[in-house]
Amino acid sequence: MEEIVIPPHFLCPISLEIMRDPVTISTGITYDRESIEQWWFTSKNNTCPVSKKSLSDVDADLTPNHTLRRIIQAWCTLNSSHGVERIPTPKSALDKSQVVKLIEQAKKVPYTNLHCLQRLRSIAIQGERNKNYLEAAGAIEYVASIINKNHSDSSTVEAAIEVLFHFKSSESRLKNLMSNDSNNNNITESLVRVLDCGNYQSRAHAIILLKSFFEVADPIQLINVDVESFRQIVHVLNGRISQPASKAALKLLVELCPWGRNRIKAVEGSAVSVLTEALLGTQEKRACELILIILEQLCGCAEGRAELLKHGAGLAIVSKKILRVSHVASDRAVRILSSICRFSATCGVLQEMLRVGAVAKLCLVLQVDCRFKTKEKAREVLKLHSRVWKNSSCIPDHLLPFFPNQDPLLSLGG
Numbered sequence: 001m002e003e004i005v006i007p008p009h010f011l012c013p014i015s016l017e018i019m020r021d022p023v024t025i026s027t028g029i030t031y032d033r034e035s036i037e038q039w040w041f042t043s044k045n046n047t048c049p050v051s052k053k054s055l056s057d058v059d060a061d062l063t064p065n066h067t068l069r070r071i072i073q074a075w076c077t078l079n080s081s082h083g084v085e086r087i088p089t090p091k092s093a094l095d096k097s098q099v100v101k102l103i104e105q106a107k108k109v110p111y112t113n114l115h116c117l118q119r120l121r122s123i124a125i126q127g128e129r130n131k132n133y134l135e136a137a138g139a140i141e142y143v144a145s146i147i148n149k150n151h152s153d154s155s156t157v158e159a160a161i162e163v164l165f166h167f168k169s170s171e172s173r174l175k176n177l178m179s180n181d182s183n184n185n186n187i188t189e190s191l192v193r194v195l196d197c198g199n200y201q202s203r204a205h206a207i208i209l210l211k212s213f214f215e216v217a218d219p220i221q222l223i224n225v226d227v228e229s230f231r232q233i234v235h236v237l238n239g240r241i242s243q244p245a246s247k248a249a250l251k252l253l254v255e256l257c258p259w260g261r262n263r264i265k266a267v268e269g270s271a272v273s274v275l276t277e278a279l280l281g282t283q284e285k286r287a288c289e290l291i292l293i294i295l296e297q298l299c300g301c302a303e304g305r306a307e308l309l310k311h312g313a314g315l316a317i318v319s320k321k322i323l324r325v326s327h328v329a330s331d332r333a334v335r336i337l338s339s340i341c342r343f344s345a346t347c348g349v350l351q352e353m354l355r356v357g358a359v360a361k362l363c364l365v366l367q368v369d370c371r372f373k374t375k376e377k378a379r380e381v382l383k384l385h386s387r388v389w390k391n392s393s394c395i396p397d398h399l400l401p402f403f404p405n406q407d408p409l410l411s412l413g414g
Helices: 032-044 066-078 096-108 110-124 126-136 141-150 154-167 170-177 187-198 200-213 219-222 227-239 243-256 262-268 271-281 285-298 302-310 313-321 326-342 348-353 356-366 370-385 395-404 408-413
Strands: 022-024 031-032
Touching: 022 032, 022 066, 031 032, 032 126, 096 110, 096 141, 096 262, 110 126, 110 141, 110 154, 126 141, 126 154, 141 154, 141 170, 141 187, 154 187, 154 200, 154 302, 170 187, 170 200, 170 285, 187 200, 187 227, 200 227, 200 243, 227 262, 227 271, 227 302, 243 262, 243 285, 262 271, 262 285, 262 302, 262 356, 271 285, 271 302, 285 302, 285 326, 302 313, 302 326, 313 326, 326 348, 326 356, 326 370, 348 356, 356 370
Parallel strands: none
Antiparallel strands: 022 031
């Protein structure tokens, strides 16, 4: 068969294949739509591949090159007898100006907001390309403004929450929403309000969105989270909305608790009791790990330790998870017991640890294969209260050889 020579200007500079939907960008260079969109949106490049010129969101408009497309289609048809595939006319792409017009109309006529949000949702779920065009048209800022309006009716807010959830916005866009003076922390406060009074789906979306926002927040925003926010986050765990929502709430608490006075705020928001109940009710590995990570953080303050000890099953369930879940869970559980023994070890607490098997579990940690740091932490705890525990009948005989002797310095100090 005679070899067909493809005109070089028919080829996309990125894929080096015949362009099926040629589009021209602001630098004047034409690419195949699929290739340049993948270059920009999937690979997160913000340059022209040929000229290397940096492009802003404004410069990133794609102009269909209809003339070149028709020439390519005609050439393909002419050479179809030589095995060249005919190229169909592509569907018309989303026009950013249409989205802008839709949003501006909704802003002028508020009762059309719900219709606008429903239209934006249908556009967003059609693919990554449409989400990027919606972002460029200012759709995210519009949706956030709807969520932030206290006077918006519940159905409109719920629709806006769903749209924002489906956007899965970029980190930079989330930061912009958090740092915008007119939205300063309002978006997170508004999402917390949804946790309080939204329906199940809206609450599930809201907690996942909150996690995304706080993952990109600056330290001041993390420190300024109030008790009510912690109370509503914890309520998501208590309400058991869905597994993804509960997982998002746990990860959010892991993110927030180390900052400022957040441990005390979380305790005041009933985090310890709810997390303890959650630990009693789950066997899922990652959930157990996250709960123990948070409890270890909260037991770093006196209020957190007091709440754990006040719960009838607090010490028992923490010690039970040692060596039953994972190395991570065992390490965090031992650290929790260490905090209790170092700072809250009354006679009653030490006896309860014997009674619920916590001391025996610490001895077992020294016997089995686990992380070195976990063994060292368990050994420290056992040494600390060796005089109280070593001769107890609650410790099985086969574990006594692993019980460390009390540090002489501790003995003198006692």
